[in-house]
Amino acid sequence: MLHRLKLGVLLHWLILFLLSPAYEASSLGLTVHVVPLEENGGKTVRAHFTVITPSPCPDLLAVCAAGKDCQAHRTALPFSYTKPSPAWCVRQWQKTVPSNYNSFLKLGFQTEFYVSINADPKIRANNGKLNRPPFVALPPPLRARVNCPVDFHISTKDLDGDKVRCRFASASSGECRECIPHNFLELDEASCTLTFTGKAAAGQYFIYLMAEDLIPAPPTRQILNNSPLSSVPVHLSLTVEESASDCSHSPLVLDGTPERDSVQFVLPFQEVKFNANYKSDLESVLEIAVVGPPDLYRVGFASISSLAKLTMAWIRSENNLTQLLPVCFVANTKSFQSQLRCVWLYQREMRTLPDGTELRCNQTEMSLLLPVTSLTNVDLDKLQLNSPTCPVTHNSTHLTAHIPLGGCGTKAVHSGTELVYTNTLKSVHHTMISRRPSLILPLACRIPGAEVKGPQYAISMPTERETFGEIIVWLEFHLPGQGPLAPLTSSPRFRSNFLSSSRFRRETGSESSTSNSSTQTGLQHDEMVKQLDLYVMSNCSVDRAEMIVTDCMESEKEDMADSHPLVEKGCMMSNNTLEIITEEKTFKIYRLDMNTRTVTGTKMYFECKINLCIATMPSDKCPDLCSNSSSSSMLVNSVFTSTYSIRSGPVSLMVADFMNRNTTATNPPTNNTPGPTVAQPATTPGSTSPASQIPNVTSTNTNTASQAPEVATSRITGVILMTIAMFLQITILQ
Template sequence: MSSQTCWWSRALILSVFLMIPLCKASLLVAIINTEPLDGNSAEVRAHFSVIAPLPCPSLLNSVCNDGNSSCIAHAVPSPQQGGQPSPGWCVRQWQKTIPSQHSSSITLGSDVGVVLSTRADLSTRKDTRKVNQSPFSALIPPIRVNTNCSRDIPLSVYDLDSDRVRCRYARDDLGECHGNCPQHAFLLLDEASCILRYKGGASEGQYSVKLMVEDFPVPTPFVQMEEKAFSSNPIFLSIIVENKSPDCSALPVFVDESPDANAIISVLPYDEVKLNVTIRSEAESVLEMAIAGPPSLYISPLQNAQESEKSVSLAWVRGPNDFSRLLSICFTANTESVQSEIRCIWLQQRPMNDLPAGTELSCANNTMSLVLPISTMTDLPLDDLQLNDPSCAIFHNTTHVTTNFSLSSCGTRTVHYGSALVYTNTLRSTGVPTPITRRPMLILPLACQITEGQVEGPRYKITMPKEEKVFGKVSFWLEFHRPGEGPLGNLTRTATFRRYSREARVAVKEVNRLEQLDLYVFSNSSVTRAQLLMQGCMESETEDFSGASPIVENSCKRDNKSLEILVQTPQIKVYRLNLAQIKTVGDTMFVECTVSLCVTTQVTDKCPGPCDPVDPNVLVTSFLSSNYTVRSGPVLLLEREVETTTAPTTTTPPTTTTAAPTTTTATTTVATTAANTTASSASKRSSSLAAGLIIVVFPLVFLCLLH
């Protein structure tokens, strides 16, 4: 039998048909990553990631409809989406265990398909004495290039065995093309660095390319191995060539704290990864940040950072999942004419070994307790063990390690994972092992979980604390002052505004008559760490607010009607109103603001910013109150003393409290009414934690160098 025949006898061959309609744009990106199964299996777990054009195809009854019980469709409520190229795109992901010599015809919403092949050598390697790990390819967002501008497109790849990774075009003679392997004169592939180079000169249109990613052994003088690929995994790309005459040298660039390309972040169970990506574009405004990542990746709306800069915040919590050990997050910025470089980072889900028999983690009331047998942990440096907070005590004798700590101490973190509330800490060794001592290291994630759903054993209802328990007695009011007057007159006289575009600032430079007025929003929560959050303000010429129009929108949208003045007091917000842009006919107006309060669970954490949405699927270390509506009395807009309305403060359910008008000097104090009494959008910790605890213990990582 020839060596080539032996290769195919040991290889896993998979042909996948990815289908989309002819009436829609063709598939944009598709990758398949594979992982060997535990044991001596002749199967692999294949992870499929596809970027398809809108409307987003459904995974329901489409990718797991062949009776394969191992198939898992990673359906999410809101798939990751982008708008460029038109008509937009979305990410779809699923996985399936595939036997060797297997082929699948998968329909994803239509009749037109792209055939992809992958193969993995499942024999034991000579150098590592283990089954090979296939290389991973990152799912990059759709690629846009301009007909006249050259461009390098890096294909981010990674290999857990530290093999040499190369990329090549798919070959028909190896059964990888299935009659369709287009190659284009305007594309060059650097096989060693896996960089696809667009030389320019292509006509406007959409072009596809099929590539294979392969891993090769690293030469070593101790083990002689044949120079051939262990495995091959596919990448399918559609390249959109546009003709919009941009400045080829003026691409958007990533700045500040944006992650470096190909950075690797190690993630333990219930760790949260937080990233900020900032892009600067001098020539054109950035329309979107196109991002492709794992399911449940939180992506904030595009925010204004500084002039010519925009940013997004990303967050991902590692909960229980069936994803691959390596997960990519790739991002690029799109303007009307150009696209920035594409960057990718990798999240490595660290594997956990089995816990020693007799390990116990228990949660009672507001504490977490651990009993860890150490009979199987020879030479474990017991004096070097610590929790997140090194000052917390760890006890040990010749047989066990024990610790007991409060859920609010020792560096314990709070994670919101879906509807569950999880308290996490980590017991770990702090010493650095060396080849001389070969001492092992311990990394043991600890987690106690609270859920409102049904759990094994009795059913429990987790009761959330009343709002007054969190925020104390609450009241709100509004005041209006001329710039440079009022309780913060020294600050507003030389105000520092939240950074907006130059156009927005110019609108409030000139002061004539009463063209400017400062709106103060106050809260007097008895909790000193409570922060005031603004949902927005409306103005109306009538007290019933018919025909009202916004003057402060979400506390972050810039326009010519208002600018936020930055103050240091967390329970006060101040806005400079440009009355020249508020088109009132009469001499008075009424103002209504929607507000809420926020308290973080830890002093070092921050409440959501003025443009940050609250996503319950992401780590949220804060409590939010209900939304409250605050209305002013009539605000006089003429250059004289202002008649104002004063009313007693109330926090009762939705009612309006009215009081007779009184006369003061340029100040309006108004009533507070509860706009709604629904539960907060962030979960709150129960006062009786023992009633609903589910104990979740993740296995430890027992590392020994040179093992």
């Protein structure tokens, strides 16, 4: 009887578990940006959902079916990343819902979650307008390690200037289901900072928060019963991983990365661009994971040794997105995650200029006619275009400007299928603070995609093949003073770039002793090789291209088990390996002292990882990974290939095998290249996809008059919008 009772209780709980909301299938992250709709007094809102789900990315049919008041954001540039495992992606949509909204939502077969929004309409006493709920930036899935405390700052903004606080969601208030707070998490409600104490077992945990806006009060005054004006949900996930090392090796943010919670203002058809730069000494950065608005470009990711960078850009086209758009990003290595950082894009509000304003577009220029009566108190002599050298004239009635499409700072950007030429007429103040009204006047000529002629419309970053050619990389091995570069290796000069660590000190006189014996005269056929030259070769002939060898290792086993590093992060690991200085930049030669190696057999295997690099400016240079002077700017100002991994076949250590060869020229190996000492070209890209596979938004900044398309004037549309604001007006985002 007791056995049956236990079985019945177990079956009862199993049924409840199967029929209850899938707690373990919660989203990996969720935010909802809520915009009250004026037409019905805020009784309904436009809810902008951003949800992180496990890969593969599910469709949106269950939450945003066709024909309903909903818009799914499908982008050619999906947010999809690998850390933490399994891989994950971002889905975004917007939907009109009641201001007080509670619902279960399901994405695909893996993700089901509960959403609670409390945005009942409230008229603000200070301006008589509807209150606007707070905005919360959604970070990529959070990572931490056992016994390693870490803080996660959740970035928030409020368009009304209200104070934003975060708190744990309450199941008793209907804000979540089965959402008991974890005892290893602490929350500073005022700063929205989540602290992981480190006292948790490895695993994945889900966190449910509510963000609220409160009327701000001076420090000397307390508002009684200062209840929140609205509440919006924030779901986070935290993956705790086993700690393989101490807690101090997370990637560090470098200069040139936007400050935390910074704001970048965006005009219509304007492009904003910024870099994320990191340094990771222990492990290379695998990815820079980003969560941002639809059609955010992420280009030029490079992870070379300890440095990593990614360029992000967004072009403001006509859209119905929210006025505030967050971009959050982190650097992930195999075991670590960098500090979370978020940037906000602020779409400036614009109003149409009064009657009488004209912007005409033709094949070569746009012309502006603007009634000066609309520019009350604006100093007309302080107005200029993107280029101050282009004239702006005015009389008592009108302001006029003739703006070439290929000059005066005019830029070309893409907005959907259209090509848009943009410029800006703006006030220029020569003092830091001015209380005079400022004019910001975006100007745009839009050309339908069907009418765009010539290559300037399909602007994209050249592919790796177009930039560097058809790349082949391989390894060669020769005795000093022999092989294709015998004159160079018989009397070599050595580069001093050892890893700057006390355990890799060079011994005094090591260079001279190596070079003095480099010719290895009098060798017998039955002897073991005393010194060996390792050639890391490429067939790249592009001017200014350079080879960067990040890592090389040696092993007596074909699978590279029990391997020993020769080069690590671009530095020689001991004085037993020296780099020979050459005038050529697309290959490297290393002198290996075999006398100092404990080798049990007569063969060894080698593997190297390399990138080819071109500095974007002739005055720049590719980074020297072993130099303390290398900085993130060198990485940002360079173009890289994918990472190539080259592994040799068995390399004989017997002198006889080298003396019987007669190599006089260095050519790319073919599939039938004989001999065990020449590696086959294993040009397998690393985990990083080349940036050339993503359209390059930076190349649209340069335009000439000859690039103006040959289209009829009547088919080109002029767009002109204006904002007049005091310099000190926008304070809510400071």
